[in-house]
Amino acid sequence: MKKTFSLSMAWLHTWFGLYLGWLLFAVFITGTMAVFEHGITHWMQPEGRLDNTVSQPAVEHQFEVAQAYLQQHAPKEKGSMWMITLPGGAHPGLEVRWRQKGEAHEVRLDPASGEPIELRETEGGAMLTDFHYTLLAGLTGTIIVGLAAVVMMVGLISGIVIHKRIFKDFFTFRRQSSSQRSWLDAHNVSGVLMLPFLLMITYTGLVMQPLVFLPLGLKAVYDNPRALRGDSVQSFEQPYAGTPADMVNIGQLLPQAKEAIGSVEWAVIQNGGDASAVVEFFAGVGGRVAAVADHVAFSAVTGELLGKQTEWRDSGYVFRSFVGLHIAMFGGWTVSWLYFIGGIVSCGLIATGLILFTIKRRKRPENEFGAASARVYRLIEALNVAAVMGSINAILIYFWANRILPIDFAERSDWEVRAFLLTWLVSLVHALIRKPLASWRDQVILALLLCWLLPVYSWLSGQPNLLTFWQKGDGIAFGVEVTILLFGGLLSMAIPKLSSTMQGLPSKRKVRPA
Amino acid sequence: MSNVSVLAASLMTYALAYAGMTAFCLGMEKHYAQARDGAVLSPASRKWLKAIGWSLLALGILSSAYGWGWSIGLVAWTGFVSAAAISLVLLLSYSPNLLTKAGVSVAGIGLLALLVMVID
Numbered sequence: 001m002k003k004t005f006s007l008s009m010a011w012l013h014t015w016f017g018l019y020l021g022w023l024l025f026a027v028f029i030t031g032t033m034a035v036f037e038h039g040i041t042h043w044m045q046p047e048g049r050l051d052n053t054v055s056q057p058a059v060e061h062q063f064e065v066a067q068a069y070l071q072q073h074a075p076k077e078k079g080s081m082w083m084i085t086l087p088g089g090a091h092p093g094l095e096v097r098w099r100q101k102g103e104a105h106e107v108r109l110d111p112a113s114g115e116p117i118e119l120r121e122t123e124g125g126a127m128l129t130d131f132h133y134t135l136l137a138g139l140t141g142t143i144i145v146g147l148a149a150v151v152m153m154v155g156l157i158s159g160i161v162i163h164k165r166i167f168k169d170f171f172t173f174r175r176q177s178s179s180q181r182s183w184l185d186a187h188n189v190s191g192v193l194m195l196p197f198l199l200m201i202t203y204t205g206l207v208m209q210p211l212v213f214l215p216l217g218l219k220a221v222y223d224n225p226r227a228l229r230g231d232s233v234q235s236f237e238q239p240y241a242g243t244p245a246d247m248v249n250i251g252q253l254l255p256q257a258k259e260a261i262g263s264v265e266w267a268v269i270q271n272g273g274d275a276s277a278v279v280e281f282f283a284g285v286g287g288r289v290a291a292v293a294d295h296v297a298f299s300a301v302t303g304e305l306l307g308k309q310t311e312w313r314d315s316g317y318v319f320r321s322f323v324g325l326h327i328a329m330f331g332g333w334t335v336s337w338l339y340f341i342g343g344i345v346s347c348g349l350i351a352t353g354l355i356l357f358t359i360k361r362r363k364r365p366e367n368e369f370g371a372a373s374a375r376v377y378r379l380i381e382a383l384n385v386a387a388v389m390g391s392i393n394a395i396l397i398y399f400w401a402n403r404i405l406p407i408d409f410a411e412r413s414d415w416e417v418r419a420f421l422l423t424w425l426v427s428l429v430h431a432l433i434r435k436p437l438a439s440w441r442d443q444v445i446l447a448l449l450l451c452w453l454l455p456v457y458s459w460l461s462g463q464p465n466l467l468t469f470w471q472k473g474d475g476i477a478f479g480v481e482v483t484i485l486l487f488g489g490l491l492s493m494a495i496p497k498l499s500s501t502m503q504g505l506p507s508k509r510k511v512r513p514a
Numbered sequence: 515m516s517n518v519s520v521l522a523a524s525l526m527t528y529a530l531a532y533a534g535m536t537a538f539c540l541g542m543e544k545h546y547a548q549a550r551d552g553a554v555l556s557p558a559s560r561k562w563l564k565a566i567g568w569s570l571l572a573l574g575i576l577s578s579a580y581g582w583g584w585s586i587g588l589v590a591w592t593g594f595v596s597a598a599a600i601s602l603v604l605l606l607s608y609s610p611n612l613l614t615k616a617g618v619s620v621a622g623i624g625l626l627a628l629l630v631m632v633i634d
Contacts, residue, residue: 170538170599171538171542171545171599171606172544172603193600194596197596288585288586289585325589330586331582331589332520334523334582334590335590335593341600342596
């Protein structure tokens, strides 16, 4: 233990921040991408692109064709759930989903003809969201990310304690001072100005997994998670009858549904094709912070109204408010972009923290690891590069794999994920072989090229690209590609600075007389 | 809400948050000197700048609540204030002498939009 409170806080901040910072960077950057999960998925399946130059058929008709498709292809069995999602917002297409023998099926339909649209096989943006909270390792991954979130909280609080000049240095960023000073300023300013976002996102991220992190309290009250859900979300399910029955055209129930809950974004049919079939319409979660969707249920056979839920229990509502605050489905594109910017600045906070650790010790080694210090510092430098540039390049390579792998390639979505994961390994090996600054520069240049050449490659290989997205008025796919280009611009600003540091020259402005 | 009115509410809330942060920034001696060629901040000006800063931030809450209602509005406003402060720090770092002009013009745009919205 260190002598004073603030020294021990500094110790905590340095070491916990370093060891978990590598993981936290990957979690934050994939979380930032998750804000635009559906947009990214849409961009990764350009065959399903919207043609906004032709008008879309009426919603009633879309429900009708979707229902017809499900009746033909989805299983009619006890406990079946068929889902229909209408196009709208970030969800650009008409989509039907069901599960058969534990396997999820997802089909995009042409809203006019009801014919399935052939899409390239990919996990899309959902893979990034999945990585964000499971590291693609299921429950174990969730627990690891949860521990990292606790450490993030510790980092934020210890950071506040050791900063001491929060208000005096509120706007201070001495870009042209010594490199340690300017990195520290960048770290402090991004942390202080983004503090509300950082505390909110870390805290809500932890509490939204109560079954994992706080299971005992729930277990004391509820026998199983379904009972907990049933206490908040009203169910209008009917017992399975076992006798087949014809269903009504659910599109015709739409006016009644809209009257009950205002708007309709998706619908679920339970026990489809059975006499007990129920159709439930959902209003979507975009209208308020809490991620709850008002819903109304009808018998899918008689069309009789079974009930609706527009009132929510306080406990469930508060919990879903935390979830809603984290997943940011409310407030449209404004809130999405604010979260995206918050995420990028948070990534900057973590990256500058990692870099500071090594910059401090390049000048004045503290020899915490005894005789092995030089070698451990070398390893830490390499891990920093792999965590920061490795994560950025992994996502970009994932996007590239989506465009490069042939459409009918076997297991193509698995190969996309493999390319994503392998990039980290390559990045680390590269960082271990090259000198630290050289590996930073190489990998920044690589990321920059990946960003800027992506639309060029799509164009040359005859795939949908910026130009076609623009012509079809597909703002979502266009936005994704422009954001990638702009991100390349951001990276390009780092290159001259890295080059001048490599040559050991002070930056240009510093030599100018004051 | 239509895309145009979302854009208007976003710009207005950002403008008010940015202008408010500029007032706070100019209300600090070292940044006042930085932005105004070494001029010295008088205690009276400091008081005024702080008062202006708080008022603009408060107006920003109103504008955000107008755009998205109170619950979403408060969350969005917090985000706008952070984003505004980050952009202010970048401007202060790259070209401090533009800080006052930028702050005043952005405040003008924000207040004008607010006025139009209230009358409308």
